[in-house]
Amino acid sequence: MKKLKFGIIGTCCRGELGDYAHQTANGVEIVAGADxxxxQRRSFAERMKAKQAAVNIYADYREMIEKExxxxxxxxxxxxxHEEQACFALRHKTAVYLEKPIAIxxxxxxxxxxxxxxxxxxxMLGHNMRYMEFTNRMREIILSGMIGEVKAIWCRHFxxxxxxxxxxxWHADRRNTCSLLLQKGAHDIDIIHWLANSRSxxxxxxxxxxxxxxxxxxPAGCERLDTLTVQGVWSNSHWPPEAQKDYYPEVNNEDLNMINLQLANGVQACYLQCHFTPDTCRNYTVIGTRGRLENYGxxxxxxxxxxxxRRTDRFQLEGDMTYRMASPEDQPHGGADPKIVQGFIDLLRHGTPPESTPQGARYAVAAGVRGAESIRSGGMMLDIPALPDDLENYDFAALQ
Structure with missing residues (x-):
């Protein structure tokens, strides 16, 4: 069994995802981190110490990649x-797990x-929603033919x-994100494409x-919240939104986004995102020629x-069939995070193709970028460019 040594760039917040890769009994170790x-370097060192892992700490990710x-x-x-760091690692022949969105x-x-x-x-791209139980169950239902040929997909995101x-x-400034259609919406746009088996x-x-x-x-000059401050400001008591204060000095990303998508195979879709709702949920509706499915939670x-x-000329809260989920509530993203990390390990060790693909991640970003451009130009219909053929057809798992 091939042993694997991993590092982490950006060690806190989503950096804790990489901790799942420290599996000494499985011959996999986190050996370094850069921040x-x-x-955040200190917090990372403490986390790894608790796992009895001896790690090297770097302030410069380039030094870590060159030395380790x-x-x-x-x-x-x-x-x-993402772009700068991923390209640097790839040019140094270091395999990359890249959190979504792939780029801005x-x-x-x-x-x-x-x-x-x-x-x-x-x-490999960190689209962990492809590893969540409810998205996989929706895809299974679609592939079974139960609702017929998919014609429409709607996603409401609270x-x-x-x-x-x-x-x-930093998310508040479009210079850092392009749009929250990428930072947050890339997940859902990718799932829309996945369920439809097409791209926008x-x-x-x-x-x-x-x-x-x-x-x-x-005020300007106070852009950064340190790790402890970030933890301190995340609270359900921060309600209603207009009663809050101390936001980022530059706020120019939309907090309400609505995009319509035309997919290559004829499926039509829409994605609706709102950042000031009292509740949180992704709610998908998929409509086919023989039925409809919808997730609750x-x-x-x-x-x-x-x-x-079955046809009925009135609203029914419960469907003709109900599928209950068993995914754990106390694990990040319903247990999807350890699964996608294992997918990266299996890719490197066995060449096993992951559920998430670089092409899929790129098309999710492309739809988000063009969607933001449409919003900011009066709602014009815009084309989404295809990948060059050699990248479209390249097998990133097999390394042709």
Whole structure:
């Protein structure tokens, strides 16, 4: 069994995802971490010490990659760092697990894919919703033919914690994210494509900075919240939104986004995202020629998928069939995080193709980028560019 040594770039917050890879009994170890912030390096060292792991700590990710001879690296840094860091690691023949979104521009995403192909180095994307139980069950129902041929997919995304997660820090500024259609919406756009077995070719949308644009902000020069402060401001008591304060100095990303998507195979879809709802849920409706399915909840004991396959001329809360989820409520993303990390290990060790693909991640970003451009240009219908044929057809798991 091949032993694997991993490093982490961006060691806290989503960097804790990489901790699942420390499996000494399985011959897999986290041996190093890089972070520009001292308190986050210290927190990472303490986490690894609790796992009895001796790790080397770096302030510069490039030094870590050049010195450590890693088999792979988890890149969980802010979105605007992804392109530079992923390309550097790939050029040094270090396999990359890259947290979504792959990049904040279509060109940046294409450069990452191109670098992985040219260096023949593994690249895996952190679209962990492809590993969640409810999305997999929806896909199974669709593939079974139970609801017929899919014609429409609608996703409503309620984000109660939007104010704490996206408007108190760097996410609030479109220079760092392009749009929250990428940072948050890339998950759902990717799942829409996955369920439809296609990709978006056209998009138009409307949106606005409806609430968080007028809430009091921190002064310029106070952009960063340290790790402890971030933990302190994440609270369900922060309600209603307009009663809050101390937001990021520059807030220009929309907190309300609505996009319509035309997919290549004829499926039509829409994605609706709101960051000032009192509750949190992703709610998908998939309509086929013989039925409809809808999920209630993402994971946990209250999550179910309802399927309607018989005509009735009135609303029914429960479907003709109900599928209950068993995914754990006390694990991040319903247990999807350890599964996707194991997918990266299996890719490197056995060449097992992961559920998430670089091409899928790129098309999710491309739809988000063009969707944001449409919103900011009066709702025009815009084309979404296809990948060059060599990248479209490249097998990033097999390393052709």
């Amino acid at each position: 520009i912030y001292e308190e 001879k890693l088999d792979g690296v988890f890149i969980t840094s802010p979105d605007f760092c 521009s279509i060109e940046g995403a294409d450069r990452i894919l191109r670098t992985a192909k040219e260096t023949r180095t593994h690249l 984000v109660s914690y939007g104010g704490d997660a996206y408007f108190r820090d 070719v056209k998009v138009n949308g409307i949106g606005s900075l409806s609430v968080y644009g007028s809430i009091p902000r921190r 993402d994971y946990g004991k209250d999550c179910s998928i309802q399927v309607w396959t």
